[in-house]
Amino acid sequence: MVKVTVDDIPITVPEGSSVLQACELAGKEIPRFCYHEKLSVAGNCRMCIVEITGSRKPLVSSCSQPVTEGMQVKTDTEIVRAARRSTMELLLINHPLDCPICDQGGECDLQDQAVAYGRSCSRFKDGKRAVTDKYLGPLIRTSMTRCIQCTRCIRFTSEITGTAELGGLNRGTDLEIAPYIEQAMDTELSGNLIDICPVGALTSKPTSFHFRSWELKTTQSIDIHDATGSNILLQIRGNEIMRILPKRNDLVNEQWLSDKGRFSLDGLKKGRLDKPWIRQGKNLIQTSWPEAIEHLGQKLKTVKAERIGAIAGDLCDAESMLSLKILLNQLGCYNIDCRQDGAYYDSSERWRYLFNTTISGIEKADALLIVGSFPRYESPTINARIRKRWLSLTEEFPIAYIGDLPTDPTYKINYLGNDPAIINDLLQGQNAFTDVLVKAKRPMILIGHSILTRNDSPSLFHMLLQLADQIGALNSQWNGVNILHTSASRVAGIDLGLIPDENHLDTHSMIEGNVDLLWLLGADELNLENLPQECFLVYQGHHGEKAAARADIILPAPAYTEKSGIYTNTEGRIQKSFRAIFPLGEAKEEWLSLLEIGRYLNLDMPFIDLDSLRNYMADVNPVYQSLGLMNSEKENFTIEKRKNDFENQRFTSVISDYFLTNSINRASPTMNECSLLRRSSSLKVTE
Incomplete structure (x- = not known):
């Protein structure tokens, strides 16, 4: 000191x-x-x-x-x-006098500091320098004449994103910040350039000239476009979301936010379901909530409990999933699953399906093995944390990678290949990286969903647990086994028991036609081609995609910005979001409509409002007694040894298009434009 x-x-x-x-x-x-x-x-x-x-x-x-x-x-x-x-x-010599039309007005560092520390008038009367604007893609609008060459943007792309797309061109008074190649930025964190720019040189292109900062009111929420649980601020005017910004939380997302979380807000306004619908013949007819509840209630009375099934989607809050589970359990049905992708999880202990080192704990690790995951697409903010640790000067951070490699991961890796047999080689000590992991004091294994969505997932997962135990990654001070989820609802679904046992139907069995009534709670990623036409389909969600078009009854639900909810991120951190605006049209919160259906059926629902539902949630799983991260450290870890029975099948990435992973993204014109640009640039590189 x-x-x-x-x-x-x-x-x-x-x-x-x-x-x-x-x-x-x-x-x-x-x-x-x-x-x-x-x-x-x-x-x-x-x-x-x-x-x-x-x-x-x-x-x-x-x-x-x-x-x-x-x-x-x-x-x-x-x-x-x-x-x-x-x-x-x-x-200020060359800075233009365009504050009245600048989107940065009202929150501009240069504006504020010019008033606090500058002169009351300028002594310069010469002409100002003009700089041509640069094209950075559909997300960032440039006004480079305003640039004061602070170089924050250059350092951000070099250090945080690892893409190094910006630099200083020319010298002296001709210096200007520009991309080396004028094209859309190839990073999933480009929107953060807007936040770090202290002037109006880099602003948001999709929301240009739409509002002034002092017109907006702010509500805290959680980003649901991946499983990181990034803290965000929803900024509203009237009953409309105008802007989404990151809220600083050094334990989760620091002060960064992915482009999906920031710019897909226009998808909240398009393709929305705002009224209940009932199918009559081949057509869907608008109806009222009482009629929809009566129609569904009568149908539920005629279907046997064992022939009812439900699937929860990737964007659901914990309250919605639990209330649906309560309703079905009261009917005697236990066919409910939160895994649209059918992923395998060992839910015998909570640490077996969590990111156990915690996100901030990445900075303490001293060796990393990534298996079947591509963090750059699956969680850009976690990938930035890995890169931050890799750049650290405190000690070396070797990274090995097994799996599909779509593009540059933004840090140097030891690519071991794309063959499951490599895991067995590591376990048997036949790969040189095993020695690196053994010598590390805090080794870390990151397991992606391409490991968990295979036929041989149980074998591969337990092989990785054995490897973790063998290299010393499981002890009372350090748990180096990390599951990187891609769905915001998945951990809460597992916590609350939305994985059926072997005596009940899972997602695959349900959509193959083993139920007479299938309830989809925001489940938009399913292939329903094999679902028999006679199966009665209930869709409860906020966007009208393929599942809604196939449905026999549609119950409109609010988006995550229109309700208060609890979300559990990939590390098991329980966080609460708050309602920023009122639901669209007649959309009704899922727990409330499910409560009304339960009352119509005269079921004994153990909650009457949101608070009592959350109290019941704490009874179902004590970790929900409070918000935050529960301490999952243990003294002893029991690892079962199994036969290494795996298939010689290459790993494939679980995300084929980063910008179009859920219904909100697919409804967003901005995200579709980003997707088209990335696909076209990939084709050019391939050619």
């Missing part, structure tokens, strides 16, 4: 801290443009100037100056104020 004095305030800071960090610990506000705590230090804007008493060079940029023992820092002297005024004046 180092003792320093900031404006006569003595403080103690960790050795290696910068002067800027020391000033912030002392409660002093230091202006900055180029400095960002998640990026490397550039020190090129010079706005963070402070005075070091007794130094040969009294004025220094505080972001790049390390603290020393006994250092005395002044943050608000006349010489500091004059230097900041001059720096601001230089930054």
Whole structure:
């Protein structure tokens, strides 16, 4: 620890801290443009100037100056104020006077700091430099004349995304930030450039000129487009979602958000189901909720319980799944499954289907084996965390990869191949990477869904558990077995018992025609071609896709932005989202409509409102007694040894198109444009 004095305030800071960090610990506000705590230090804007008493060079940029023992820092002297005024004046020489039409207005760092630290008027009368705008794809709008060359965007693409698509061209007064090749950005985190840009040079293209920041109200929520559970802010005007931003949570998504989570909001407005429908003959007819409930209730009375089945989709909240399970169990039906993809899970203990190191724990690992997963598509923010650990200078972080490799994973890997036999080689010590894992103090195995959706999934999964046990990845201080889920609802579904036992029907059996009534709760990813026409299909969801077109009755439900719900992410972290706007049309929250159906059937439903449903959820599984992450550390891990009976079949990626993985994405014009651009660029590379 180092003792320093900031404006006569003595403080103690960790050795290696910068002067800027020391000033912030002392409660002093230091202006900055180029400095960002998640990026490397550039020190090129010079706005963070402070005075070091007794130094040969009294004025220094505080972001790049390390603290020393006994250092005395002044943050608000006349010489500091004059230097900041001059720096601001230089930054504004070429900046256009277009604040009234700039989307950054109202939340612009340059605007705020010009008022706080700049001069009241400009002394420059020469013409301003103009820079041509650059094309960065359908998500980022550029106005490069506004750019102040802070280089945050360059460092972000080089360090966080690993794509290094932006750089500085030319020198001196001709310097400009530009892509090396003018094309759509090839990263799943490009929207974060908008957040880190301190001026209006990079703004959101889909929402350009749609609103002003002060018109918006903010609600906290959870991103449901993958299983990471990224914390987000829904910004609304009236009853419309205008913008989605990341909410900082260093334990989950830090301050980043995937492009799907940020830009697919236009899909919330298209293709929506807003009224109940009943099939009469070959046509679907609009109806009222009382008629729909009566029609469905009468049908449920005529079908035997063992001939009823239900499948929960990937975007469901925990309350919806539990209320459907309660309704069916009251009818005597136990054919309910939360796995549209039919994935195999060992649910005997909770740690066997979780990301056990936790997302933030990736930074503690010292070796990584990725098997059957491609984190860049399955969870861009987790992939950024892996890259962050790989770039760390503290110690080496070797990464080995087994499986399909669609594109650059953004970090250096030791590619072992795409053959399940490699797992057996590692287990038998016949692969050199086994020694790397054994020598590691905190080895980590990341298991993807292409491992869990095969016929030989049980064998492969238990082989990986044996490998984890063999390399020392399972102990009371460190659990290195990680399942990377791709569905926001999957962990909660497993927690709440939505996986049938061997005596009841799973997803595959149900859609093959072994039920007379099939209930789809937002299940949009199923192939219903083999479902017999005489099977009565209930669809409860928010987008009218193939399942809704085939349905005999449609119950409209709200999207995740229109209801309060609990979601459990891939590491088992229980988080709550809040309703930002009212449901569209006559859409009704799933738990409420299911409660009304239960009352119509005179069933003994153990809840009467959302609070009592959540209390019952805590009774079903005690981990839901509170929000957050439950401690899953154990003293002893029992690993069963099984026969290594696996198929010689290559792994295939579970995500074929990153931008179109669910009904909201597929309804989004923005996501469809991104998908088309990526597919066309892939074809060009192939040619």
